[in-house]
Amino acid sequence: MRADTLSEPVPDDAPKQRRSAGVSFAARLAFEDVGYRVGTTExxxxxxxxxxxxxxxxxxGPSGSGKSTLLKIAAGIERPSFGRVLLGDREVAGPQRFVAPEKRGVGLMFQDFALFPHMTVLDNIRFGLRAMDSAAAKREAAAALERVGLADAAGAYPHMLSGGEQQRIALARALTPRPSVLLMDEPFSGLDSRLKDVVRTDTLQILREARATAIVVTHDAEEAMRLGDRIALIRDGSLVQAGTAAELYGRPVDLFAAGFFSELNVLEGVVRGGRVTTPLGPVADSPSSDGTRVTVALRLGGLRLEESRQGVSGRIVARRFLGGVDLFTVAVEGLDQPLRSRMRAGLVPENRRDVVVSIDPRDVIVFEKAAEDR
Incomplete structure (x- = not known):
């Protein structure tokens, strides 16, 4: 969705009208069995x-999972301990080969933007165009500023700009040399939530126009779903699952993957007669044999609190208004720990304490114990 179609007011420092981004020659970037060790630590x-x-x-992935290290290996800032990195058909890192960062044709954009404080905005962008003559580099940098809606800021210095404007300058500088791959490390982490949505939307539009291959590091699952054609979920240095947002959300391979995309209630269950049975009753079909013990993940939006409906008895012990939704903590018969539920605000009357708890089977994910313990 374009920034100018948002129903909310656009912040003052959101991009102004701009020209389309220049097209890059996109390349495939591949990691083949890439590992990295520091001493004995993998x-x-x-x-x-x-x-x-x-x-x-x-x-x-969470902090410390290895995402940024993988990005640095792609950039050539770090060298893999084993495995290969391919850019197009060219090996840029491997047991017998290592191509320097400046010879890889990749663009870099880090979370602190790394703008030169002593240079004007225009000169910051021109910095990556040193192979051009001065006049051509100035024209290209001015065009890049226009693409991100900041043509009027050419003579300003970075400290004179807002966080959102600095982010767009960093993006323009990274894309101006037309890299075959753009590497972005937590590029929106320094922006407030109001501005973040607008800047992310505009950044994605610029990436689409530039047609550059982009790898974006983030710890925010919603951000990954908004930006990514595909998502690679990493934990403790290992690839957990890769696929589209719909695949990772709808068919997570384990409890960790499920919990990264949704808040969950986690229950123990057992298969009886082809059904997974829990203290909330049968929650899903299962092909497993009777007696198989499973872990049941229930998204908060799938826990319903009703006045009269088939289900089990529960009591609301806490309630919090979150704008469009109410967040409930509910004690349920047969469970030692309370459950949490998110429901549209106002559906449950303020004075109601005793409820009937039922579930929406579409929000139930079942993991056999072997899958959970991987």
Whole structure:
């Protein structure tokens, strides 16, 4: 969705009308069994993954999972301990080969933007165009500023700009040399939530216009779903799952993956007569044999609180208004720990305490114990 179609007011420092981004020659970037060690500590444990030409691939995971290290290996800032990195058909890192960062044809954009404080905005963008003559570089930099809606800021210095404006300058500088791959490390982490949505939307539009392959590091699952054509979920240096947002959300491979995309209630269950049975009753079909013990993940939006409906008895012990939704904590018969529920605000009367708890089967994910413990 374009920024100018948002129903909310556009912040003052959102991009102004701009020209389309110049087209890059997108390349495929592939990691083949890439590992990285520091001493005896394994930071990356044999990751195989690729970003296809023109694709936005998001590296998603908690802090310390190895996402930024993988990005640095792609950039040539770090050298892999084993495995290979391919840019198009060219090996840029491997057991017998290592191509320097400046010879890889990749663009870099870090979370602190890394703008030169002593240079004007125009000169910051021109910095990556030193192979051009001065006049041509100035024209190209001015065009890049126009593309991100900041043509009027050419003579300003970075400290004179807002966070959102600095982010767009950093993006313009990274894209101006027309890199075959753009690497972005937590590029929106310094923006407030109001501005973040607008800047992310405009950034994605610029990436689409430029047709550059992009790899974006983030710890925010919603951000990954907004930006990525595909998402690679990383944990403790290993690739957990890769696919589209719909695939990772709808068919997570384990409880960690499910919990990264949704808040969950986690229950123990057992298969009886082809059904997974829990203290909330049968919640899903299962092909497993009777007696198989499973873990049941229930998204908060799938826990319904009704006055009279088939289900089990519960009591509301806490309630919090969150704008469009109410967040409930509910004690349920047969469970030692309370459950949480998110429901549209106002559906449950303020004075109601006793409720009947039921579930929406569409929000139930079942994991056999072997899958959960991987």
């Amino acid at each position: 930071i990356l444990k044999g990751i195989s993954l690729s970003a296809e030409p023109g694709e936005v691939l998001c590296l998603l």
